[in-house]
Amino acid sequence: xxxxxxxxxxxxxxxxxxxxxxxxxxxxxxxxxxxxxxxxxxxxxxxxxxxxxxxxxxxxxxxxxxxxxxxxxxxxxxxxxxxxxxxxxxxxxxxxxxxxxxxxxxxxxxxxxxxxxxxxxxxxxxxxxxxxxxxxxxxxxxxxxxxxxxxxxxxxxxxxxxxxxxxxxxxxxxxxxxxxxxxxxxxxxxxxxxxxxxxxxxxxxxxxxxxxxxxxxxxxxxxxxxxxxxxxxxxxxxxxxxxxxxxxxxxxxxxxxxxxxxxxxxxxxxxxxxxxxxxxxxxxxxxxxxxxxxxxxxxxxxxxxxxxxxxxxxxxxxxxxxxxxxxxxxxxxxxxxxxxxxxxxxxxxxxxxxxxxxxxxxxxxxxxxxxxxxxxxxxxxxxxxxxxxxxxxxxxxxxxxxxxxxxxxxxxxxxxxxxxxxxxxxxxxxxxxxxxxxxxxxxx
Numbered sequence: 001x002x003x004x005x006x007x008x009x010x011x012x013x014x015x016x017x018x019x020x021x022x023x024x025x026x027x028x029x030x031x032x033x034x035x036x037x038x039x040x041x042x043x044x045x046x047x048x049x050x051x052x053x054x055x056x057x058x059x060x061x062x063x064x065x066x067x068x069x070x071x072x073x074x075x076x077x078x079x080x081x082x083x084x085x086x087x088x089x090x091x092x093x094x095x096x097x098x099x100x101x102x103x104x105x106x107x108x109x110x111x112x113x114x115x116x117x118x119x120x121x122x123x124x125x126x127x128x129x130x131x132x133x134x135x136x137x138x139x140x141x142x143x144x145x146x147x148x149x150x151x152x153x154x155x156x157x158x159x160x161x162x163x164x165x166x167x168x169x170x171x172x173x174x175x176x177x178x179x180x181x182x183x184x185x186x187x188x189x190x191x192x193x194x195x196x197x198x199x200x201x202x203x204x205x206x207x208x209x210x211x212x213x214x215x216x217x218x219x220x221x222x223x224x225x226x227x228x229x230x231x232x233x234x235x236x237x238x239x240x241x242x243x244x245x246x247x248x249x250x251x252x253x254x255x256x257x258x259x260x261x262x263x264x265x266x267x268x269x270x271x272x273x274x275x276x277x278x279x280x281x282x283x284x285x286x287x288x289x290x291x292x293x294x295x296x297x298x299x300x301x302x303x304x305x306x307x308x309x310x311x312x313x314x315x316x317x318x319x320x321x322x323x324x325x326x327x328x329x330x331x332x333x334x335x336x337x338x339x340x341x342x343x344x345x346x347x348x349x350x351x352x353x354x355x356x357x358x359x360x361x362x363x364x365x366x367x368x369x370x371x372x373x374x375x376x377x378x379x380x381x382x383x384x385x386x387x388x389x390x391x392x393x394x395x396x397x398x399x400x401x402x403x404x405x406x407x408x409x410x411x412x413x414x415x416x417x418x419x420x421x422x423x424x425x426x427x428x429x430x431x432x433x434x435x436x437x438x439x440x441x442x443x444x
Contacts, residue, residue, distance in 0.1 A: 013389060014417035016406020017432055021439030022270030022311065023407075027261045027430060029274060030084040031056040031251035032283060033423045034214060037064045037110040038221050039249060041118060041191045043090035044073040046225065048246035050090050054082030055251045059422045060108040067104075067115045071122055072097030084426065092246075098123040098168070105130030105160065107353050107394060107422065113142050113188040116164050120151040121195055123168035129161035133394060138351045141177050141185040148175055149196075172196025172241070180207035181351055186237065187218040193239030194227045204235040210348040211324045217282035224249070252278050255285020257424050259329040260400040262288055262309045264434055266297050266333055267408045269313040272434070277307040284324050291326065294318040295333055317341035317380070325352075327378075328397040331360050332404040334380040335369045347376035353422075354393035363390050363398065367405060367412065387411020396422040403431055 036056040041064075043050035055061065065075045065088070072093040080087035103119070105112035105128055112130055119126035129135075140158040147153060149170055156162030172193065179185040186202065186209060193200030209215065219229050219237070225247055228240035258274045265272040278286075279301070289307070292299050295318055298310040317339035323330050327346045334341035349356035357378060361371045367390065370383040390402035392415045399420050406412035420427035 013413040013415055014428065016390075016403050016412040016414050017435030018410040019264070019268045019270075019407045019435050019438035021268065023264050023268045023434055023437045024271050024439070025261070025264070025434045025437045026273040026275065027258070027434060028083055028276065029253045029258045029261065030058070030424055030426065031082070032254040033058065033060050033257075034110070034217060034283065035221070035251050036061050037114065038187070038191065038218060039247075039251065040064050040068060040088075040090065041114050042221060042225050042244055043247070044068045044071065044093050044118065045121075045192065045195055046092050046244045046246040048092070050246045051078070051248045052088040052090070053080055053248070053250040055085070055088050056254065056423065057085035058425055059106060060110065063104060063106045063108050063111045064115075067111055068093070070101040070103055071115075071119060071126065093122060100125040100127075102127040102129070105134055107131045107134050109137065109182070109184050109352070112137065112139060112160060113182070113184040114191060116142055116146060117188050117192045119164045120146055120149070120166045120170050121168065121192060122166045125154070125163050125165050127161065127163045131394070133354065135160045138181040141179055141181065142188055145175055145177050145185070145189060170196045172198040172200050174201040174203070176203045176205055178206035179204045179209045181348060183209050183211040183214045186215050190215070190218050190222060190229065190237055190239055194222070194242050194244055196241060199241035200237075200239040202237045202239070209235070210322075210345075211284065213282065213284040213324070220282045252281060252283065254423065255281065255283040255288065256325050258285060258307075259288060259326055260404055261430070261434060262292060262307070263329050263333050263404050264407055265309040266292065266295060266311040266315050267336055267404055268438060269311040270438070271308065271310045273306050273308050275304075275306045277301060277305050279305065284326060287323070287326060291320060291323065291330065294320065295337065314338060317382075319344075321345040325397065328356060328360060328401040329404065331364065331371070331378060331380060332401040335364050335371070335385065335405065336408050337380070338382055340382065341380045342377065343380070344374070344377040346378075353395040354398065356395065356397070359391075359393050359395065359398055360401065363402065364405075366390070367409065385409045387413070389413050389415065391415045392419050394419050396420045396424070400427065407435060
């Protein structure tokens with residue numbers, strides 16, 4: 001039986017705000033989860049205290065903070081100028097840290113994959129577990145990589161839960177892995193490679209690595225911290241052994257989380273502005289500048305770094321490849337389009353917080369949509385949608401996809417909207433404020 005053959009039981013449903021007309025809103029989104037958690041890992045290994053300015057404060061980032069505290073790092077909150085919470089000052093894990101500890105991974109891929117290699121550098125047993133679905137997420141490549149590096153693991157069968165028995169050092173050297181299930185397998189090892197005695201010469205074999213943008217992000221933050229990384233050869237990364245320099249960094253806004261708000265402009269034929277859009281970024285959300293025009297939007301990046309998206313009143317379908325974590329937002333827009341769409345190169349989404357492809361098919365179909373799952377993506381055809389329940393499977397991006405549909409389709413009710421707290425606790429309030437800017441009925 002499919003894991004999605006029956007929707008999970010729900011305790012609460014959130015009436016998604018319906019926009020009777022075009023929205024006209026400016027939305028400042030919180031910091032990037034991907035960058036926040038990468039910088040936190042590097043700060044725990046740095047040669048002195050590091051400061052993260054305007055970082056993300058969400059379930060995923062809190063799980064990472066608590067994991068680092070368990071391993072011996074000190075993480076303090078400092079007053080800052082961020083809209084959504086304090087700065088973080090991280091004092092790295094002491095070289096002599098030891099003892100048996102446990103780490104709650106929740107449903108955070110960055111915690112369950114990035115922290116075990118870090119724990120291998122510490123003397124002591126570190127036990128890892130997480131939410132029930134976390135035990136179904138791919139972990140085999142990280143576990144087998146640690147074993148190949150000579151790290152002892154206990155109680156593992158290729159997934160959570162398991163225990164890393166660290167000795168305080170990892171020799172490193174050449175390592176071959178299959179990272180076709182997640183780019184995080186590569187990032188997890190690159191982030192700590194400089195602290196291996198011999199550095200790391202990492203090679204991928206197998207099907208293509210998905211979400212290469214996220215590996216480019218990892219390489220960029222490593223270089224910012226003074227780590228020498230050679231990624232000149234495809235599917236190969238060389239990290240030289242050496243010091244990770246302490247840093248003081250301001251975290252970019254989360255461009256992936258900006259996506260649903262930008263999508264609201266298309267869904268309602270309105271205008272949405274997101275300030276502080278970086279002109280040069282490694283975030284996958286930078287693709288919104290090319291994706292949204294293909295779906296019928298007018299997109300402008302102003303001189304003051306504000307991204308402005310205007311809906312034209314018509315959403316057109318498109319053939320889009322490698323939309324990665326942006327796919328649920330894209331799929332929601334394609335379900336509102338007047339022509340068919342095909343999304344490809346996203347088969348790895350089956351191993352995310354839930355099987356996102358099956359979940360999108362199930363929930364869009366539940367609202368009257370016409371969606372077909374393919375080997376590596378989705379085909380979405382025009383169909384009249386209606387209100388009804390939209391299940392989220394504890395997946396924040398499913399929740400925001402449902403909210404987009406709810407703007408254009410009256411009567412959509414989203415299960416457990418609080419799941420957006422994984423990366424954006426303020427989403428329900430920001431979304432209500434966005435919907436409240438809608439013009440009068442019939443003005444779309």
